[in-house]
Amino acid sequence: MSQGEPILLQDHAALAAALPGARHPAVAARRAEAADRFRRLGLPHARVEAWKYTRLKDLEALPFARAEAVPATAVPDIGLGAVAARVLLVNGRFDAAASELPAVPGLTVRSLKDCLEAGDAAVLELLDRDVDETQAPLAALAGAWLEDGAVLSVDAGVAVDLPVEVVCLAVPGEGPRIAFPRLAVMLGEGASLTLVERFHGPADAVYAVDAATDIAMGAGAALNHYVLQAEGAAATHVSAARCDVPANGRYEGFILQLGGHVARRETRLRMMGAGGDAKLNGAYAATDDAVCDTTTEIRHVAAETTTDQVFKGILDDRSRGVFQGRVNVQRDAQRIVGNQLHNALLLSRKAEVDCKPELLIYADDVKCSHGATCGELSEEEIFYLRSRGIDAATARSLLLEAFLGAAIDLIGNPPVKAAFAARAAEWLALRGVA
Amino acid sequence: MANGLVIKDLHVNVGEREILKGISLSVEPGKVHAIMGPNGSGKSTLAHVISGRPGYEVTGGSVEFNGVDVLEMEPEERAAAGLFLAFQYPVEIPGVTNTVFLKTALNAQRKARGEAEMDPMAFLKFLRDKAKLLQLRDEMLKRPLNVGFSGGEKKRNEMLQMAVLEPKLAILDETDSGLDIDALRIVAEGVNAQRSPERSFLVITHYQRLLDYIVPDVVHVLAHGRIVETGDADLARRLEKTGYADYTPAA
Numbered sequence: 029m030s031q032g033e034p035i036l037l038q039d040h041a042a043l044a045a046a047l048p049g050a051r052h053p054a055v056a057a058r059r060a061e062a063a064d065r066f067r068r069l070g071l072p073h074a075r076v077e078a079w080k081y082t083r084l085k086d087l088e089a090l091p092f093a094r095a096e097a098v099p100a101t102a103v104p105d106i107g108l109g110a111v112a113a114r115v116l117l118v119n120g121r122f123d124a125a126a127s128e129l130p131a132v133p134g135l136t137v138r139s140l141k142d143c144l145e146a147g148d149a150a151v152l153e154l155l156d157r158d159v160d161e162t163q164a165p166l167a168a169l170a171g172a173w174l175e176d177g178a179v180l181s182v183d184a185g186v187a188v189d190l191p192v193e194v195v196c197l198a199v200p201g202e203g204p205r206i207a208f209p210r211l212a213v214m215l216g217e218g219a220s221l222t223l224v225e226r227f228h229g230p231a232d233a234v235y236a237v238d239a240a241t242d243i244a245m246g247a248g249a250a251l252n253h254y255v256l257q258a259e260g261a262a263a264t265h266v267s268a269a270r271c272d273v274p275a276n277g278r279y280e281g282f283i284l285q286l287g288g289h290v291a292r293r294e295t296r297l298r299m300m301g302a303g304g305d306a307k308l309n310g311a312y313a314a315t316d317d318a319v320c321d322t323t324t325e326i327r328h329v330a331a332e333t334t335t336d337q338v339f340k341g342i343l344d345d346r347s348r349g350v351f352q353g354r355v356n357v358q359r360d361a362q363r364i365v366g367n368q369l370h371n372a373l374l375l376s377r378k379a380e381v382d383c384k385p386e387l388l389i390y391a392d393d394v395k396c397s398h399g400a401t402c403g404e405l406s407e408e409e410i411f412y413l414r415s416r417g418i419d420a421a422t423a424r425s426l427l428l429e430a431f432l433g434a435a436i437d438l439i440g441n442p443p444v445k446a447a448f449a450a451r452a453a454e455w456l457a458l459r460g461v462a
Numbered sequence: 463m464a465n466g467l468v469i470k471d472l473h474v475n476v477g478e479r480e481i482l483k484g485i486s487l488s489v490e491p492g493k494v495h496a497i498m499g500p501n502g503s504g505k506s507t508l509a510h511v512i513s514g515r516p517g518y519e520v521t522g523g524s525v526e527f528n529g530v531d532v533l534e535m536e537p538e539e540r541a542a543a544g545l546f547l548a549f550q551y552p553v554e555i556p557g558v559t560n561t562v563f564l565k566t567a568l569n570a571q572r573k574a575r576g577e578a579e580m581d582p583m584a585f586l587k588f589l590r591d592k593a594k595l596l597q598l599r600d601e602m603l604k605r606p607l608n609v610g611f612s613g614g615e616k617k618r619n620e621m622l623q624m625a626v627l628e629p630k631l632a633i634l635d636e637t638d639s640g641l642d643i644d645a646l647r648i649v650a651e652g653v654n655a656q657r658s659p660e661r662s663f664l665v666i667t668h669y670q671r672l673l674d675y676i677v678p679d680v681v682h683v684l685a686h687g688r689i690v691e692t693g694d695a696d697l698a699r700r701l702e703k704t705g706y707a708d709y710t711p712a713a
Contacts, residue, residue: 407516412553413563415513416623417541417571426566430557430606437557 034070035091036169036206037063043094047175049144054152055174062171069165081350081382082292082321086204086264092236094173095119095198095205100126103195104228106256106447111224112190113137118197120209120239121176134186134219140177140210151179154212154242166266170208170238177210180223184216184246191222191252191444198229198237198263206236206264217246222441226256227287229263236264243271247301250278254444256451259287261316268294275301275330282439283310284448285320286455292321292350299326299333299364309338311435311452313428314347315459321350328361328391337368340435342428343379344459353398354386361391368398373405373431429453465528466490466662467512467631472523474504474511481507483687484523489631492659496673496698497666499684500706505666506550508684509635512664513547514540527631541567542574544630548620548637555607560619563607564589564626571627592625596652614645621652632656633664638672650675670702685709 033040040063049055071088072079100118103126114128115137122139129137143151155174178194196209215221229235237259245251251271259265265288273279277300283293297306306326314320320343326335341349355366372381385398405427413423432452439445467489474482481504489495499505511518512525514537525532532540555563569579580588593603596618608616617637624632634653638646653663653676665676673681673695681698683691683706690709691697 406553409553409555411515411537412549412555413567414537415515415541415547415549416563416567416627417538417574418567419538419570420536422566422570426558426563427555430555433557 034067036087037066037172038093040172044172047173048141049147052144052147055144055147058152058156059172059174062168062174065168066165066172069168072165078323078352081352081384082290082319084264084266084290086234086289087206087236090204090234092204092206095207095235096201097121098199098201100197101199103197104258106226106451108191108193108224108447109443110190112188112192114193114195115178116195116197117176117178117209119199119205119207120196122178132188134183135188135192136181138179140179140212141175143179144174150214151212154214154244155210164268166238167240167268170210170240173208174210175208177212179212179214180221181214182216182219182221185218186216187220188222191224191441193224193226196225196227196237196239198227198235198259200230200233200235204234204236206238209237209239211239211241213241213243213251215243215245215249215251218248219246220250222252222254222444224254224256224444226258227265227267228258229260231260232262233260234262235260237267239267241267241269243269245272245274245277245279247274248276249274251280252441252444253279253281254439254441254448255281255283255293256448257283257285257287257291257293258451259291261287261289261318263288263291265291267292268296270296272298272300273304273306273333276303277301278304279306279308280440281306281308282436282444282448283312283322284436284452285310285312285322286451288318288320290319292323294323294325296325297327297335299328299330299335299361301330302332304330304333306335307337307438308335309435309438311340311432312349313342313432313452313455314349315344316347317345318347319350320347321352323350323352325354326356326366328355328357328364328366331360331362331364333361334365335367338435338438339370340432341370341372341381342375342431343372343381344375346376346378348379349381351381351400352384352386354388355396355398357389357391357394357396359390362393364391364394366394366396370400372402373428374402375405425456428456466493467664468526470524472511472525473521474507475519475521476507476517480521481687482511485684485687485689487682487689489662489664491630491662493680494657494663494665494676494678495680495682496678497664497682497684498668498670498698498701500709501668503684504687505684506635509547509633509664509666512633513537513545538570539574541627542571546624546627546629546632548617548624548632548634550636550639552608552616552620554609556609558607559604560607561586561589561603564623567623568626589626593622595625595655596622597648598622613640614642617641617645617649618652621649625652625656630660631662631664633666635666636668638667638669646672647675670698673698683709
């Protein structure tokens with residue numbers, strides 16, 4: 029591609045010297061190393077298998093600059109009700125004034141900026157966990173600009189009852205801007221937390237978000253991790269979550285993607301100890317020429333671990349859905365269970381879905397399954413509803429809501445389930461998808 | 463004009479093939495008409511055309527309900543006008559609960575007729591009372607529509623929908639098929655409980671058995687797309703003995 033410094037790394041060396049914690053060699057070296065990695069990798073291209081179906085065409089075409097530090101704009105409410113804390117990241121930067129941070133016993137919320145300034149070893153270690161670098165050019169880019177975000181910690185044995193919300197709000201400036209929200213979550217042994225991560229931005233501004241969430245769990249910890257991606261229709265969104273699920277740990281994830289021009293959510297789970305259980309489910313819907321990508325990678329490292337994935341997507345107009353689900357069972361991971369299901373509904377002749385389930389099994393005593401379907405709304409079902417007096421448009425939206433609802437119903441936390449169901453229904457009604 | 467269902471010289475094609483070849487029939491309010499006939503005679507086609515299922519081409523004739531041209535109406539408009547079809551094969555709809563479905567349907571019809579929507583608490587009580595009559599457990603009202611229901615439960619659920627929607631004309635399309643004798647009796651009792659001077663029924667069946675329980679005022683025999691004989695309940699009993707052999711064409 030282009031010679032010389034990539035535009036996304038413009039003035040990196042000079043600017044990095046002023047970023048938080050630059051005086052700590054570990055922090056500075058990390059940024060420099062990540063920048064080198066991004067120079068080597070460049071933006072993902074079709075020859076990289078992991079990015080074969082999703083091109084970041086807006087990032088390639090337009091001169092994106094790092095988003096400025098700006099004040100918060102209004103945060104959309106999703107009707108979640110009471111929360112333990114609401115953390116607001118504006119263009120990736122921790123906005124303490126606009127956040128709600130009441131004292132909750134056992135829960136600590138810090139800005140990543142403060143942790144970097146302090147050279148916090150535990151946080152750095154979590155951010156540094158091995159990344160398969162050929163797969164992760166956007167992680168390299170975010171690493172080069174590592175600046176701020178939120179760090180949540182829950183003490184051992186503490187159950188935080190109400191959800192903690194982390195809202196990543198994009199506030200674009202003049203011209204295309206890219207933000208790098210960063211979230212680190214540390215649960216002590218036996219701790220439990222419900223985390224709602226959500227992404228919002230203006231409807232028509234061109235902006236990009238390159239986000240990452242790193243999660244560390246102590247033995248027996250439990251995390252409900254719910255993600256709402258509701259970026260504006262012209263946004264590029266790439267985010268990745270990584271979590272090691274320990275022995276007897278429980279991870280329940282749900283990803284609802286309803287926004288973005290090009291959006292990709294990656295989730296990488298490693299099942300590290302016996303008795304670890306992960307459920308990773310999601311729903312998505314796209315219209316116009318949007319691309320919505322859900323990529324999951326589950327690695328069964330230890331024996332006697334269980335994972336289950338259910339994803340449902342609706343594609344209208346010329347939109348395209350991508351589902352890449354890899355389940356990797358390592359040699360010693362005997363007696364594991366790994367199930368995966370992806371169902372897509374195409375509402376238009378020009379809509380498309382690319383589905384790539386991958387099972388890589390190196391153990392010989394496992395139960396694994398995967399299923400993928402792709403279809404249209406059933407005329408039979410529509411007629412049945414119409415014959416009872418329900419008009420055609422209402423019949424279609426009932427069926428679409430029901431289709432996504434089958435996944436949303438898997439959310440274990442009732443207020444989150446209700447909020448996500450309402451959000452999906454509102455989206456379907458607003459877009460006139462039917 | 464409450465003169466019920468009036469079908470005149472109805473011709474219907476599916477693709478190139480003519481299935482109904484000139485059907486004329488009138489069902490007055492309060493009456494129960496049965497349509498019997500061998501397989502492939504066009505019984506279900508008639509039910510589908512009256513209810514507006516896509517895939518049928520009306521090439522001639524008319525269907526009016528209380529003076530209004532039914533063939534010009536969308537399926538949901540026909541429902542709001544008081545037509546109801548109990549499906550031979552009720553459709554399973556995962557993700558939409560029976561209760562939500564019935565409430566949406568009833569309120570859509572009421573709205574179309576310019577009536578107020580029923581309030582949720584009143585609706586629930588109304589629904590439970592109807593379900594009790596059909597021996598449907600409360601739990602089935604919370605389940606997704608027809609999903610995991612047995613054949614008999616599906617048919618009883620059709621009767622529940624009829625009881626809730628209170629149509630002026632109900633068409634039962636082989637509601638007896640696949641029912642054991644107990645389910646048949648429950649379904650028939652459900653129908654009989656709803657017989658009234660205002661409500662008429664068009665009962666489509668292959669067998670006479672259902673008509674032991676739902677005694678019709680008029681019986682028509684449909685064969686090869688035409689009504690070949692019309693009589694009273696005795697005609698059905700006679701058919702039980704002789705079968706449809708008399709109506710098969712000389713080859």
